[in-house]
Amino acid sequence: MAGFAGRLARCWYSGFLRSPLQVPALGLHVGGPAMQTSQKDFNNAVSQLKLLKEDPGNEVKLKLYALYKQATEGPCNVPKPGMLDFINKTKWDAWNALGSLSKEAARQNYVDLVSKLSASSESPSPEAPAADKKQPESDSLVVTSGDGITTIRLNRPTKKNALTTQMYHDIIAALQAASKDESPITVLTGSGDYFCSGNDLTNFTSLPAGGPEEMARSSAVLLRDFVNCFIDFPKPLVAVVNGPAVGISVTILGLFDVVYATDRATFHTPFSHLGQSPEGCSSYTFPKIMGSSKAAEMLLFGKKLTAQEACAQGLVTEVFPDSTFQKEVWARLKAYSKLPPNAMRISKQIIRDREKEKLHAVNAEESNVLRERWLSDECMNAIASFLSRKSKL
Numbered sequence: 001m002a003g004f005a006g007r008l009a010r011c012w013y014s015g016f017l018r019s020p021l022q023v024p025a026l027g028l029h030v031g032g033p034a035m036q037t038s039q040k041d042f043n044n045a046v047s048q049l050k051l052l053k054e055d056p057g058n059e060v061k062l063k064l065y066a067l068y069k070q071a072t073e074g075p076c077n078v079p080k081p082g083m084l085d086f087i088n089k090t091k092w093d094a095w096n097a098l099g100s101l102s103k104e105a106a107r108q109n110y111v112d113l114v115s116k117l118s119a120s121s122e123s124p125s126p127e128a129p130a131a132d133k134k135q136p137e138s139d140s141l142v143v144t145s146g147d148g149i150t151t152i153r154l155n156r157p158t159k160k161n162a163l164t165t166q167m168y169h170d171i172i173a174a175l176q177a178a179s180k181d182e183s184p185i186t187v188l189t190g191s192g193d194y195f196c197s198g199n200d201l202t203n204f205t206s207l208p209a210g211g212p213e214e215m216a217r218s219s220a221v222l223l224r225d226f227v228n229c230f231i232d233f234p235k236p237l238v239a240v241v242n243g244p245a246v247g248i249s250v251t252i253l254g255l256f257d258v259v260y261a262t263d264r265a266t267f268h269t270p271f272s273h274l275g276q277s278p279e280g281c282s283s284y285t286f287p288k289i290m291g292s293s294k295a296a297e298m299l300l301f302g303k304k305l306t307a308q309e310a311c312a313q314g315l316v317t318e319v320f321p322d323s324t325f326q327k328e329v330w331a332r333l334k335a336y337s338k339l340p341p342n343a344m345r346i347s348k349q350i351i352r353d354r355e356k357e358k359l360h361a362v363n364a365e366e367s368n369v370l371r372e373r374w375l376s377d378e379c380m381n382a383i384a385s386f387l388s389r390k391s392k393l
């Protein structure tokens, strides 16, 4: 495994870096009663930490890491990791920030912090859902039917509707069910201010037993299955793009029959920035829809299109003012859903069927290429950068 890939893999294994980190201001003891902590108290705290019921989050884990190092080894005494070694650099920064804090004071701070964490993990907080009330992952996708329309709604607004692994599976199941249900029309839309921010980049932080290669292999299979469902969907499929769209939520639009967008929407495929390559059949559909040079600007250089630009390029069917978007779009779709369903299905078949074989071949090829890309240093560095520095594209 290449150098950086190895480091990222170790970070996956440790589960250390699963969300953006910031080194917090540490409220530290520097003397007085702090000196009373014994080595035994410290060892007990180390064991107690392993019994915590809840993950304390990366900021706290980083604080604990720094205090542990200071308590056991004293002030930071190792060379600063290289700029691209994001994870070890963040850890080094946290340790180094403790300066000349004594080993005893670091021990005391460590013990205090662990005891605070243990206390709070035992007393239920009113905001935290009890274990048996834990929201299932599937709440990130809401499927409803009514007025002749089945609506598949991405429902993770706090994460800009980024697609978790579970959501890919749930969307596949929802499309399979919708292809057989009573509704003549199926819609994909998002909750909140985003349509979708694309693949959830933390999907790549849970490494399976087979390591990065196995992760890349299973991701490629999931991607191919996911896109196949859009290629094969037999009824009118409409995207109601309620806000900005990124990555795979843009590329699959080429497989929809109609795309309505609010004028707030943008369309962004930052694949090169992420060391990745196009998917969703966009390497084939985008040049067909908008011509090869406009497609290249989006897919190679990550040019972000406004809704109006995407409409001018043919990726979007129509743009609506944000203030009337929902009202106008749903009224129109309700009217369309009253059209004879078999006629709409058959018309879709005639329009799409002769392309299907080609689209399946493109999908398989794109998924294979991405499988390799996900193992590249370019891709791993980009993902680590997003996770560690909350980089914005």
Ligand SMILES: CCCCCCCCCCC/C=C/C(=O)SCCNC(=O)CCNC(=O)[C@H](O)C(C)(C)COP(=O)(O)OP(=O)(O)OC[C@H]1O[C@@H](n2cnc3c(N)ncnc32)[C@H](O)[C@@H]1OP(=O)(O)O
Binding pocket: 019, 020, 158, 159, 160, 162, 163, 165, 168, 197, 198, 199, 200, 201, 202, 203, 204, 215, 218, 219, 220, 222, 223, 246, 247, 248, 249, 270, 271, 274, 276, 279, 386, 391, 392, 393
């Ligand atoms: C082993 C099985 C694995 C299965 C995987 C299947 C593989 C299929 C993969 C197919 C290939 C797909 C490719 C893509 O889609 S590439 C595009 C990926 N997306 C991005 O690069 C977008 C990253 N996000 C951003 O740049 C910004 O968040 C964004 C511009 C979208 C919004 O910025 P803003 O400042 O308005 O908001 P925040 O950044 O504060 O975001 C709010 C919180 O949401 C989190 N977030 C947003 N997008 C993502 C994302 N894509 N992945 C993970 N997390 C995301 C963000 O971190 C914030 O979280 P916190 O509040 O906790 O900080």
